[in-house]
Amino acid sequence: MTATYALEARGLRKAYGDRPALRDVDLQVREGSVHALLGPNGAGKTTLLRALFGLVHLDAGELRLFGRGLDDGDRLAGVSGFVETPAFYPYLTGRSNLRLLSAYDDVPGAPGIEQVLREVGLVTRADERVGGYSLGMRQRLGLAAALLRRPRLLVLDEPDNGLDPAGSRELRALVRGAADRGLTVLLCSHDMAEVDGLCDEVTVLSRGAVAWTGSMSGMRAQAPDPTSRLVTSDDRAALGLATPRVRVQVHPAGGLCVEATTADLDRYVLALAAAGIAVRSLALEVAPLEQAYFALTGSAR
Protein backbone atom coordinates (compact mmCIF):
# COMPACT_ATOMS: atom_id res chain seq x y z
CA MET A 1 0.00 0.00 0.00
CA THR A 2 1.22 3.53 -0.68
CA ALA A 3 1.07 6.52 1.63
CA THR A 4 -0.75 8.75 -0.88
CA TYR A 5 -4.00 7.84 0.80
CA ALA A 6 -5.09 9.34 4.08
CA LEU A 7 -7.23 6.25 4.61
CA GLU A 8 -6.99 2.91 2.90
CA ALA A 9 -9.19 -0.03 3.81
CA ARG A 10 -9.12 -3.50 2.28
CA GLY A 11 -11.60 -6.31 2.82
CA LEU A 12 -13.09 -4.98 6.04
CA ARG A 13 -15.50 -7.38 7.68
CA LYS A 14 -17.45 -6.95 10.88
CA ALA A 15 -20.53 -8.70 12.24
CA TYR A 16 -22.51 -8.05 15.40
CA GLY A 17 -23.60 -11.58 16.29
CA ASP A 18 -25.24 -13.01 13.17
CA ARG A 19 -25.81 -9.59 11.59
CA PRO A 20 -23.09 -8.52 9.16
CA ALA A 21 -22.34 -4.81 9.41
CA LEU A 22 -19.42 -4.66 6.95
CA ARG A 23 -18.95 -7.11 4.09
CA ASP A 24 -15.53 -6.94 2.40
CA VAL A 25 -15.45 -3.17 2.30
CA ASP A 26 -12.65 -1.50 0.34
CA LEU A 27 -12.19 2.25 0.66
CA GLN A 28 -9.54 4.69 -0.43
CA VAL A 29 -9.55 8.33 0.61
CA ARG A 30 -7.00 10.46 -1.21
CA GLU A 31 -5.00 12.98 0.81
CA GLY A 32 -6.43 16.48 0.40
CA SER A 33 -9.82 15.33 -0.85
CA VAL A 34 -13.27 15.77 0.66
CA HIS A 35 -14.71 12.28 0.52
CA ALA A 36 -18.35 11.52 1.18
CA LEU A 37 -19.34 8.23 2.77
CA LEU A 38 -22.99 7.82 1.89
CA GLY A 39 -25.61 5.27 2.71
CA PRO A 40 -28.99 4.85 4.33
CA ASN A 41 -29.29 4.01 8.03
CA GLY A 42 -27.83 0.57 8.73
CA ALA A 43 -25.60 0.62 5.64
CA GLY A 44 -22.43 0.23 7.74
CA LYS A 45 -21.12 3.82 7.68
CA THR A 46 -20.92 4.22 11.45
CA THR A 47 -19.37 0.77 11.94
CA LEU A 48 -16.71 1.73 9.40
CA LEU A 49 -15.96 4.95 11.30
CA ARG A 50 -15.87 3.07 14.61
CA ALA A 51 -13.40 0.60 13.12
CA LEU A 52 -11.29 3.49 11.84
CA PHE A 53 -11.02 4.90 15.38
CA GLY A 54 -10.45 1.47 16.92
CA LEU A 55 -13.74 1.56 18.82
CA VAL A 56 -14.77 -1.81 17.43
CA HIS A 57 -12.56 -4.77 16.58
CA LEU A 58 -12.73 -5.91 12.95
CA ASP A 59 -13.33 -9.57 12.13
CA ALA A 60 -11.10 -9.29 9.06
CA GLY A 61 -9.45 -6.78 6.77
CA GLU A 62 -6.71 -4.22 6.78
CA LEU A 63 -7.10 -0.56 7.64
CA ARG A 64 -4.32 1.99 7.26
CA LEU A 65 -4.25 5.67 8.17
CA PHE A 66 -1.51 7.64 6.43
CA GLY A 67 0.23 4.31 5.88
CA ARG A 68 0.08 3.25 9.53
CA GLY A 69 -1.56 -0.03 10.49
CA LEU A 70 -4.23 -0.66 13.12
CA ASP A 71 -1.73 -1.97 15.65
CA ASP A 72 0.65 0.99 15.48
CA GLY A 73 0.65 2.87 18.77
CA ASP A 74 0.35 6.30 17.15
CA ARG A 75 -1.98 5.28 14.35
CA LEU A 76 -4.48 8.02 15.29
CA ALA A 77 -1.83 10.76 14.98
CA GLY A 78 -3.21 13.39 12.62
CA VAL A 79 -6.70 11.89 12.70
CA SER A 80 -9.69 13.28 14.53
CA GLY A 81 -13.42 13.65 14.33
CA PHE A 82 -16.51 12.16 15.83
CA VAL A 83 -18.81 9.18 15.39
CA GLU A 84 -22.55 9.78 15.68
CA THR A 85 -23.59 12.67 17.93
CA PRO A 86 -20.56 13.98 19.85
CA ALA A 87 -20.78 13.10 23.55
CA PHE A 88 -19.22 15.03 26.42
CA TYR A 89 -19.25 15.05 30.22
CA PRO A 90 -22.50 16.88 30.98
CA TYR A 91 -21.39 18.11 34.42
CA LEU A 92 -18.29 19.85 33.00
CA THR A 93 -18.33 23.08 31.00
CA GLY A 94 -17.59 23.08 27.29
CA ARG A 95 -14.19 24.61 27.99
CA SER A 96 -13.35 22.01 30.68
CA ASN A 97 -14.33 19.21 28.31
CA LEU A 98 -11.92 20.60 25.73
CA ARG A 99 -9.18 20.95 28.38
CA LEU A 100 -9.65 17.31 29.33
CA LEU A 101 -9.52 16.14 25.70
CA SER A 102 -6.52 18.33 25.00
CA ALA A 103 -4.74 16.72 27.96
CA TYR A 104 -5.54 13.28 26.48
CA ASP A 105 -3.75 14.24 23.24
CA ASP A 106 -0.08 14.20 22.32
CA VAL A 107 -0.26 16.84 19.60
CA PRO A 108 2.73 19.16 19.32
CA GLY A 109 1.75 22.68 18.30
CA ALA A 110 -1.95 22.05 18.80
CA PRO A 111 -4.19 25.11 18.45
CA GLY A 112 -5.37 26.71 21.66
CA ILE A 113 -8.79 26.06 23.13
CA GLU A 114 -9.80 29.70 22.57
CA GLN A 115 -8.88 29.46 18.91
CA VAL A 116 -11.02 26.38 18.20
CA LEU A 117 -13.90 27.79 20.25
CA ARG A 118 -13.75 30.92 18.08
CA GLU A 119 -13.64 28.84 14.90
CA VAL A 120 -16.86 27.03 15.77
CA GLY A 121 -18.59 30.08 17.29
CA LEU A 122 -18.87 28.79 20.87
CA VAL A 123 -16.76 31.32 22.80
CA THR A 124 -19.69 32.95 24.58
CA ARG A 125 -21.20 29.64 25.74
CA ALA A 126 -17.96 27.82 26.57
CA ASP A 127 -18.27 28.28 30.33
CA GLU A 128 -21.72 26.71 30.54
CA ARG A 129 -22.16 23.06 31.48
CA VAL A 130 -22.51 20.82 28.45
CA GLY A 131 -25.63 19.25 30.02
CA GLY A 132 -27.47 22.41 29.00
CA TYR A 133 -26.21 22.47 25.41
CA SER A 134 -28.52 21.99 22.43
CA LEU A 135 -27.76 19.29 19.87
CA GLY A 136 -26.36 21.92 17.51
CA MET A 137 -24.03 23.27 20.23
CA ARG A 138 -22.77 19.76 20.96
CA GLN A 139 -22.07 19.33 17.24
CA ARG A 140 -20.04 22.56 17.31
CA LEU A 141 -18.18 21.43 20.43
CA GLY A 142 -17.50 18.10 18.71
CA LEU A 143 -15.99 19.96 15.80
CA ALA A 144 -13.90 22.10 18.19
CA ALA A 145 -12.66 18.94 19.92
CA ALA A 146 -11.70 17.49 16.55
CA LEU A 147 -9.85 20.64 15.46
CA LEU A 148 -7.86 20.59 18.73
CA ARG A 149 -5.91 17.64 17.36
CA ARG A 150 -4.72 19.67 14.37
CA PRO A 151 -5.85 16.83 12.10
CA ARG A 152 -4.68 15.91 8.63
CA LEU A 153 -7.76 13.71 8.31
CA LEU A 154 -11.01 15.05 9.73
CA VAL A 155 -13.80 12.50 10.10
CA LEU A 156 -17.29 13.93 10.52
CA ASP A 157 -20.41 11.84 11.03
CA GLU A 158 -23.48 13.78 9.87
CA PRO A 159 -21.98 17.01 11.23
CA ASP A 160 -24.91 19.29 10.42
CA ASN A 161 -27.32 17.14 12.39
CA GLY A 162 -29.11 19.56 14.73
CA LEU A 163 -27.68 22.70 13.14
CA ASP A 164 -29.99 25.43 11.89
CA PRO A 165 -29.67 26.45 8.21
CA ALA A 166 -27.21 29.24 9.06
CA GLY A 167 -25.12 26.88 11.19
CA SER A 168 -25.21 24.29 8.44
CA ARG A 169 -23.99 26.86 5.92
CA GLU A 170 -21.16 27.92 8.28
CA LEU A 171 -20.17 24.29 8.73
CA ARG A 172 -19.99 23.70 5.00
CA ALA A 173 -17.81 26.78 4.62
CA LEU A 174 -15.60 25.55 7.45
CA VAL A 175 -15.22 22.11 5.85
CA ARG A 176 -14.53 23.63 2.45
CA GLY A 177 -11.97 26.03 4.00
CA ALA A 178 -10.27 23.15 5.79
CA ALA A 179 -10.08 21.19 2.53
CA ASP A 180 -8.64 24.23 0.75
CA ARG A 181 -5.87 24.28 3.38
CA GLY A 182 -4.99 20.71 2.39
CA LEU A 183 -6.93 18.83 5.06
CA THR A 184 -8.52 15.52 4.07
CA VAL A 185 -12.17 15.29 5.12
CA LEU A 186 -14.26 12.13 5.35
CA LEU A 187 -17.86 13.22 5.60
CA CYS A 188 -20.47 10.65 6.53
CA SER A 189 -24.08 11.25 5.56
CA HIS A 190 -27.29 9.57 4.50
CA ASP A 191 -28.33 12.54 2.37
CA MET A 192 -26.87 13.10 -1.09
CA ALA A 193 -28.03 16.72 -1.15
CA GLU A 194 -25.93 17.39 1.99
CA VAL A 195 -22.66 16.40 0.32
CA ASP A 196 -23.35 17.55 -3.26
CA GLY A 197 -21.15 20.54 -4.05
CA LEU A 198 -18.95 19.92 -1.03
CA CYS A 199 -17.24 16.62 -1.80
CA ASP A 200 -14.80 15.58 -4.52
CA GLU A 201 -15.23 11.85 -4.10
CA VAL A 202 -17.97 9.59 -2.89
CA THR A 203 -18.37 6.04 -1.67
CA VAL A 204 -21.87 4.66 -1.37
CA LEU A 205 -22.46 1.86 1.11
CA SER A 206 -25.49 -0.37 1.00
CA ARG A 207 -26.20 -3.26 3.38
CA GLY A 208 -22.59 -3.31 4.59
CA ALA A 209 -20.97 -3.39 1.15
CA VAL A 210 -19.61 -0.77 -1.24
CA ALA A 211 -22.23 -0.08 -3.91
CA TRP A 212 -20.27 2.60 -5.73
CA THR A 213 -17.05 4.54 -5.31
CA GLY A 214 -15.43 7.24 -7.42
CA SER A 215 -15.42 10.94 -8.11
CA MET A 216 -18.52 13.09 -7.74
CA SER A 217 -18.17 14.09 -11.39
CA GLY A 218 -18.05 10.41 -12.35
CA MET A 219 -21.19 9.73 -10.41
CA ARG A 220 -22.87 12.75 -11.97
CA ALA A 221 -21.94 11.47 -15.45
CA GLN A 222 -23.47 8.09 -14.70
CA ALA A 223 -26.56 9.49 -13.06
CA PRO A 224 -29.89 9.09 -14.85
CA ASP A 225 -31.72 12.08 -16.32
CA PRO A 226 -33.50 14.33 -13.83
CA THR A 227 -37.15 13.61 -13.14
CA SER A 228 -39.64 16.50 -13.12
CA ARG A 229 -43.28 16.75 -12.28
CA LEU A 230 -45.30 18.49 -14.98
CA VAL A 231 -48.88 19.75 -14.80
CA THR A 232 -50.47 20.93 -18.05
CA SER A 233 -53.85 22.08 -19.30
CA ASP A 234 -54.27 18.70 -21.07
CA ASP A 235 -52.13 15.93 -19.57
CA ARG A 236 -53.55 13.24 -21.88
CA ALA A 237 -52.53 15.18 -25.00
CA ALA A 238 -49.15 15.97 -23.43
CA LEU A 239 -48.57 12.25 -22.82
CA GLY A 240 -49.08 11.66 -26.53
CA LEU A 241 -46.22 14.03 -27.40
CA ALA A 242 -43.64 11.94 -25.52
CA THR A 243 -40.59 10.83 -27.54
CA PRO A 244 -38.02 8.08 -26.90
CA ARG A 245 -35.71 10.75 -25.37
CA VAL A 246 -38.47 12.21 -23.22
CA ARG A 247 -40.04 9.52 -21.06
CA VAL A 248 -43.42 10.60 -19.76
CA GLN A 249 -45.82 8.74 -17.50
CA VAL A 250 -48.74 9.60 -15.31
CA HIS A 251 -47.68 10.84 -11.87
CA PRO A 252 -49.48 8.99 -9.06
CA ALA A 253 -50.17 12.29 -7.30
CA GLY A 254 -51.56 13.98 -10.42
CA GLY A 255 -49.95 15.49 -13.52
CA LEU A 256 -47.10 13.84 -15.37
CA CYS A 257 -43.71 12.48 -14.49
CA VAL A 258 -41.09 13.48 -17.09
CA GLU A 259 -37.59 12.01 -17.27
CA ALA A 260 -35.30 13.79 -19.74
CA THR A 261 -32.13 15.81 -20.06
CA THR A 262 -32.58 19.56 -19.61
CA ALA A 263 -32.19 20.18 -23.36
CA ASP A 264 -34.76 17.50 -24.30
CA LEU A 265 -37.14 18.81 -21.64
CA ASP A 266 -36.86 22.32 -23.15
CA ARG A 267 -37.76 20.96 -26.57
CA TYR A 268 -40.68 19.00 -25.11
CA VAL A 269 -42.08 22.09 -23.38
CA LEU A 270 -41.81 24.09 -26.63
CA ALA A 271 -43.61 21.26 -28.45
CA LEU A 272 -46.42 21.39 -25.85
CA ALA A 273 -46.78 25.13 -26.41
CA ALA A 274 -46.82 24.65 -30.17
CA ALA A 275 -49.64 22.09 -29.71
CA GLY A 276 -51.64 24.59 -27.65
CA ILE A 277 -51.06 22.82 -24.32
CA ALA A 278 -50.33 25.23 -21.46
CA VAL A 279 -47.71 24.33 -18.87
CA ARG A 280 -49.14 25.12 -15.44
CA SER A 281 -46.22 23.90 -13.33
CA LEU A 282 -42.88 22.22 -13.84
CA ALA A 283 -40.77 21.24 -10.84
CA LEU A 284 -37.68 19.09 -10.35
CA GLU A 285 -38.79 15.96 -8.52
CA VAL A 286 -35.55 14.02 -8.07
CA ALA A 287 -32.09 15.42 -8.76
CA PRO A 288 -29.90 13.12 -10.88
CA LEU A 289 -27.40 12.39 -8.10
CA GLU A 290 -30.18 11.59 -5.69
CA GLN A 291 -31.77 9.33 -8.27
CA ALA A 292 -28.45 7.50 -8.68
CA TYR A 293 -28.09 7.20 -4.92
CA PHE A 294 -31.58 5.75 -4.53
CA ALA A 295 -30.92 3.28 -7.32
CA LEU A 296 -27.60 2.20 -5.76
CA THR A 297 -28.91 1.78 -2.24
CA GLY A 298 -32.35 0.52 -3.14
CA SER A 299 -33.80 3.03 -0.73
CA ALA A 300 -37.07 4.81 -1.28
CA ARG A 301 -37.33 8.56 -1.30
Next chain:
Amino acid sequence: MSGALVVLRWELVKLGTQLRVRVVVLACLLGPPALALGLGLRLSGPPVDTVYGRYVLDSGPALSLLVLGFAGMWVLPLLAGVVAGDLFASEDAAGTWKTVLTRDRSRDDLFVGKVLAAVTAVVALLALLALSSLAAGLLLAGTRPLVGLSGQLIAPGRAVVLTLLSWLLVLPPLLGFTAVAVALSVLTRSSVAGVAGPVLLGLLLQVLSLVGGLGLVRHALLTTPFSAWHGLLTSRVALGSFLQGAVLCALHLAVLLPLARRALLRRDVAAA
Protein backbone atom coordinates in the same frame (compact mmCIF):
# COMPACT_ATOMS: atom_id res chain seq x y z
CA MET B 1 3.42 12.88 32.48
CA SER B 2 2.55 9.30 31.61
CA GLY B 3 -0.82 8.60 30.00
CA ALA B 4 -2.35 6.93 33.06
CA LEU B 5 -1.34 9.83 35.33
CA VAL B 6 -3.04 12.32 33.00
CA VAL B 7 -6.19 10.22 33.19
CA LEU B 8 -5.84 9.97 37.00
CA ARG B 9 -5.68 13.76 37.29
CA TRP B 10 -8.79 14.31 35.18
CA GLU B 11 -10.74 11.49 36.83
CA LEU B 12 -10.12 13.19 40.18
CA VAL B 13 -11.30 16.52 38.70
CA LYS B 14 -14.44 14.79 37.38
CA LEU B 15 -15.10 13.09 40.73
CA GLY B 16 -14.70 16.42 42.51
CA THR B 17 -17.40 18.07 40.39
CA GLN B 18 -20.02 15.34 40.95
CA LEU B 19 -22.75 15.97 43.48
CA ARG B 20 -22.90 12.44 44.92
CA VAL B 21 -19.15 12.49 45.63
CA ARG B 22 -19.43 15.91 47.27
CA VAL B 23 -22.26 14.58 49.45
CA VAL B 24 -20.10 11.63 50.53
CA VAL B 25 -17.18 13.95 51.32
CA LEU B 26 -19.47 16.11 53.45
CA ALA B 27 -20.91 13.03 55.18
CA CYS B 28 -17.41 11.78 56.04
CA LEU B 29 -16.39 15.22 57.28
CA LEU B 30 -19.51 16.17 59.22
CA GLY B 31 -21.02 12.80 60.18
CA PRO B 32 -18.70 12.04 63.13
CA PRO B 33 -18.91 15.59 64.61
CA ALA B 34 -22.70 15.39 64.29
CA LEU B 35 -22.66 12.07 66.16
CA ALA B 36 -20.38 13.55 68.83
CA LEU B 37 -22.66 16.57 69.16
CA GLY B 38 -25.71 14.34 69.60
CA LEU B 39 -23.94 12.30 72.28
CA GLY B 40 -22.54 15.44 73.97
CA LEU B 41 -25.97 17.03 74.15
CA ARG B 42 -27.39 13.75 75.43
CA LEU B 43 -29.84 13.67 72.49
CA SER B 44 -29.35 9.90 72.59
CA GLY B 45 -27.52 7.56 74.92
CA PRO B 46 -24.26 5.86 73.87
CA PRO B 47 -24.80 2.68 71.76
CA VAL B 48 -23.63 0.39 74.59
CA ASP B 49 -24.23 -2.86 72.67
CA THR B 50 -21.56 -2.07 70.04
CA VAL B 51 -17.78 -2.30 70.26
CA TYR B 52 -16.55 0.85 72.06
CA GLY B 53 -20.08 2.23 72.20
CA ARG B 54 -20.07 2.26 75.99
CA TYR B 55 -16.74 4.15 76.16
CA VAL B 56 -17.47 7.03 73.76
CA LEU B 57 -17.95 9.50 76.63
CA ASP B 58 -14.91 8.20 78.50
CA SER B 59 -12.08 8.38 75.98
CA GLY B 60 -11.56 10.39 72.78
CA PRO B 61 -10.43 7.55 70.46
CA ALA B 62 -13.48 5.42 71.41
CA LEU B 63 -15.80 7.44 69.16
CA SER B 64 -13.46 6.91 66.20
CA LEU B 65 -13.36 3.15 66.89
CA LEU B 66 -17.16 3.07 67.24
CA VAL B 67 -17.43 4.75 63.79
CA LEU B 68 -14.84 2.31 62.39
CA GLY B 69 -16.80 -0.70 63.61
CA PHE B 70 -20.01 0.69 62.15
CA ALA B 71 -18.33 1.73 58.87
CA GLY B 72 -16.98 -1.79 58.33
CA MET B 73 -20.50 -3.14 58.13
CA TRP B 74 -21.72 -1.18 55.10
CA VAL B 75 -20.32 2.37 54.96
CA LEU B 76 -16.93 1.37 53.56
CA PRO B 77 -18.42 -0.88 50.83
CA LEU B 78 -20.72 2.05 50.01
CA LEU B 79 -17.72 4.40 49.74
CA ALA B 80 -16.08 1.94 47.34
CA GLY B 81 -19.29 1.68 45.33
CA VAL B 82 -19.97 5.42 45.10
CA VAL B 83 -16.43 6.21 43.99
CA ALA B 84 -15.46 3.23 41.83
CA GLY B 85 -18.81 1.76 40.79
CA ASP B 86 -19.61 4.61 38.46
CA LEU B 87 -16.18 5.42 37.04
CA PHE B 88 -16.49 3.12 34.04
CA ALA B 89 -20.26 2.72 33.71
CA SER B 90 -20.79 6.50 33.60
CA GLU B 91 -18.79 6.57 30.33
CA ASP B 92 -21.30 4.09 28.91
CA ALA B 93 -24.25 6.08 30.21
CA ALA B 94 -22.97 9.37 28.76
CA GLY B 95 -21.66 7.75 25.56
CA THR B 96 -18.23 9.27 26.19
CA TRP B 97 -16.08 6.19 25.53
CA LYS B 98 -16.10 7.12 21.86
CA THR B 99 -14.97 10.65 22.79
CA VAL B 100 -11.99 9.70 24.93
CA LEU B 101 -10.98 6.67 22.89
CA THR B 102 -10.56 8.80 19.77
CA ARG B 103 -7.69 10.69 21.44
CA ASP B 104 -4.13 9.51 22.03
CA ARG B 105 -4.66 7.83 25.40
CA SER B 106 -4.93 4.03 25.12
CA ARG B 107 -7.60 1.85 26.72
CA ASP B 108 -4.89 0.66 29.11
CA ASP B 109 -4.10 4.26 30.11
CA LEU B 110 -7.78 4.86 30.78
CA PHE B 111 -8.18 1.67 32.81
CA VAL B 112 -5.08 2.23 34.94
CA GLY B 113 -5.85 5.95 35.41
CA LYS B 114 -9.41 5.26 36.50
CA VAL B 115 -8.40 2.49 38.92
CA LEU B 116 -5.73 4.77 40.41
CA ALA B 117 -8.35 7.51 40.76
CA ALA B 118 -10.71 5.12 42.54
CA VAL B 119 -7.96 4.01 44.93
CA THR B 120 -6.85 7.60 45.57
CA ALA B 121 -10.41 8.71 46.28
CA VAL B 122 -11.34 5.85 48.63
CA VAL B 123 -8.08 6.23 50.56
CA ALA B 124 -8.71 9.97 50.87
CA LEU B 125 -12.28 9.40 52.06
CA LEU B 126 -11.12 6.77 54.57
CA ALA B 127 -8.48 9.18 55.90
CA LEU B 128 -11.06 11.95 56.12
CA LEU B 129 -13.49 9.74 58.06
CA ALA B 130 -10.68 8.57 60.39
CA LEU B 131 -9.40 12.06 61.14
CA SER B 132 -12.85 13.58 61.45
CA SER B 133 -14.05 10.86 63.87
CA LEU B 134 -10.85 11.02 65.92
CA ALA B 135 -11.01 14.81 66.19
CA ALA B 136 -14.72 14.67 67.10
CA GLY B 137 -14.04 12.01 69.73
CA LEU B 138 -11.18 13.97 71.27
CA LEU B 139 -13.37 17.08 71.44
CA LEU B 140 -16.17 15.04 73.02
CA ALA B 141 -14.26 13.01 75.60
CA GLY B 142 -10.73 14.40 75.74
CA THR B 143 -7.51 12.44 75.97
CA ARG B 144 -8.23 10.02 78.76
CA PRO B 145 -6.87 6.43 78.62
CA LEU B 146 -8.75 3.96 76.45
CA VAL B 147 -10.01 0.60 77.67
CA GLY B 148 -8.58 -2.17 75.46
CA LEU B 149 -10.56 -5.18 74.23
CA SER B 150 -8.89 -7.35 76.91
CA GLY B 151 -9.85 -4.85 79.59
CA GLN B 152 -6.38 -3.32 79.79
CA LEU B 153 -5.90 0.44 79.94
CA ILE B 154 -4.14 2.04 76.99
CA ALA B 155 -2.34 5.35 77.52
CA PRO B 156 -3.88 8.30 75.60
CA GLY B 157 -0.97 8.82 73.19
CA ARG B 158 -0.75 5.13 72.35
CA ALA B 159 -4.54 4.95 72.02
CA VAL B 160 -4.48 7.65 69.33
CA VAL B 161 -1.72 5.82 67.43
CA LEU B 162 -3.54 2.48 67.69
CA THR B 163 -6.76 4.11 66.54
CA LEU B 164 -5.08 5.50 63.42
CA LEU B 165 -3.44 2.11 62.79
CA SER B 166 -6.86 0.47 63.17
CA TRP B 167 -8.19 2.64 60.36
CA LEU B 168 -5.17 1.67 58.28
CA LEU B 169 -5.97 -2.02 58.80
CA VAL B 170 -9.32 -1.72 57.00
CA LEU B 171 -7.59 -0.48 53.87
CA PRO B 172 -7.09 -3.98 52.33
CA PRO B 173 -10.79 -4.99 52.46
CA LEU B 174 -11.74 -1.50 51.29
CA LEU B 175 -9.48 -1.95 48.26
CA GLY B 176 -11.02 -5.40 47.78
CA PHE B 177 -14.50 -3.84 47.62
CA THR B 178 -13.11 -1.17 45.27
CA ALA B 179 -11.99 -3.95 42.94
CA VAL B 180 -15.48 -5.47 43.15
CA ALA B 181 -17.00 -2.09 42.23
CA VAL B 182 -14.58 -1.62 39.32
CA ALA B 183 -15.30 -5.09 37.96
CA LEU B 184 -19.07 -4.62 38.25
CA SER B 185 -18.83 -1.20 36.62
CA VAL B 186 -16.86 -2.52 33.63
CA LEU B 187 -18.65 -5.84 33.18
CA THR B 188 -22.26 -4.72 33.67
CA ARG B 189 -21.81 -1.19 32.23
CA SER B 190 -24.41 -0.20 34.81
CA SER B 191 -23.84 2.50 37.42
CA VAL B 192 -26.58 1.02 39.60
CA ALA B 193 -24.85 -2.37 39.68
CA GLY B 194 -21.46 -0.74 40.26
CA VAL B 195 -22.62 1.44 43.16
CA ALA B 196 -25.15 -0.87 44.83
CA GLY B 197 -23.32 -4.14 44.11
CA PRO B 198 -20.54 -3.73 46.71
CA VAL B 199 -23.08 -2.63 49.37
CA LEU B 200 -25.33 -5.62 48.73
CA LEU B 201 -22.32 -7.94 48.65
CA GLY B 202 -21.12 -6.48 51.95
CA LEU B 203 -24.51 -7.01 53.59
CA LEU B 204 -24.79 -10.53 52.20
CA LEU B 205 -21.34 -11.45 53.53
CA GLN B 206 -22.20 -9.92 56.92
CA VAL B 207 -25.27 -12.15 57.10
CA LEU B 208 -23.24 -15.16 56.00
CA SER B 209 -20.67 -14.49 58.70
CA LEU B 210 -23.44 -14.74 61.31
CA VAL B 211 -24.40 -18.23 60.16
CA GLY B 212 -23.02 -20.79 62.58
CA GLY B 213 -20.73 -23.66 61.60
CA LEU B 214 -19.02 -21.86 58.71
CA GLY B 215 -15.58 -22.07 60.31
CA LEU B 216 -12.94 -21.63 57.62
CA VAL B 217 -15.41 -20.14 55.14
CA ARG B 218 -15.72 -17.11 57.39
CA HIS B 219 -12.01 -16.36 56.78
CA ALA B 220 -12.69 -16.28 53.03
CA LEU B 221 -15.35 -13.57 53.31
CA LEU B 222 -14.26 -10.11 52.16
CA THR B 223 -16.02 -8.49 55.13
CA THR B 224 -14.11 -10.45 57.77
CA PRO B 225 -10.89 -8.36 57.50
CA PHE B 226 -12.94 -5.25 58.40
CA SER B 227 -12.69 -6.40 62.03
CA ALA B 228 -8.97 -7.29 61.90
CA TRP B 229 -8.25 -4.11 63.86
CA HIS B 230 -9.62 -5.77 67.00
CA GLY B 231 -6.29 -7.59 67.19
CA LEU B 232 -4.47 -4.30 67.74
CA LEU B 233 -6.45 -3.47 70.86
CA THR B 234 -6.07 -6.71 72.80
CA SER B 235 -3.42 -7.05 75.51
CA ARG B 236 -1.35 -9.23 73.15
CA VAL B 237 -1.38 -7.72 69.68
CA ALA B 238 -2.68 -10.31 67.17
CA LEU B 239 -2.16 -9.54 63.51
CA GLY B 240 -2.96 -13.00 62.15
CA SER B 241 -6.45 -12.09 60.96
CA PHE B 242 -5.06 -8.91 59.36
CA LEU B 243 -2.51 -10.92 57.38
CA GLN B 244 -5.17 -13.43 56.34
CA GLY B 245 -7.37 -10.54 55.25
CA ALA B 246 -4.53 -8.88 53.33
CA VAL B 247 -3.93 -12.09 51.36
CA LEU B 248 -7.67 -12.44 50.69
CA CYS B 249 -7.91 -8.86 49.44
CA ALA B 250 -4.79 -9.25 47.30
CA LEU B 251 -6.46 -12.25 45.70
CA HIS B 252 -9.58 -10.19 44.95
CA LEU B 253 -7.44 -7.49 43.34
CA ALA B 254 -5.39 -10.04 41.39
CA VAL B 255 -8.48 -11.71 39.94
CA LEU B 256 -11.00 -8.90 39.50
CA LEU B 257 -8.81 -6.12 38.10
CA PRO B 258 -7.23 -8.18 35.28
CA LEU B 259 -10.72 -9.52 34.48
CA ALA B 260 -12.11 -5.99 34.20
CA ARG B 261 -9.09 -4.78 32.22
CA ARG B 262 -9.39 -7.62 29.75
CA ALA B 263 -13.10 -6.90 29.29
CA LEU B 264 -12.41 -3.22 28.64
CA LEU B 265 -9.60 -3.89 26.17
CA ARG B 266 -11.60 -6.43 24.17
CA ARG B 267 -15.01 -4.85 24.07
CA ASP B 268 -16.57 -3.11 21.09
CA VAL B 269 -17.67 0.44 21.78
CA ALA B 270 -20.71 0.13 19.57
CA ALA B 271 -23.50 1.82 21.47
CA ALA B 272 -24.33 5.47 20.87
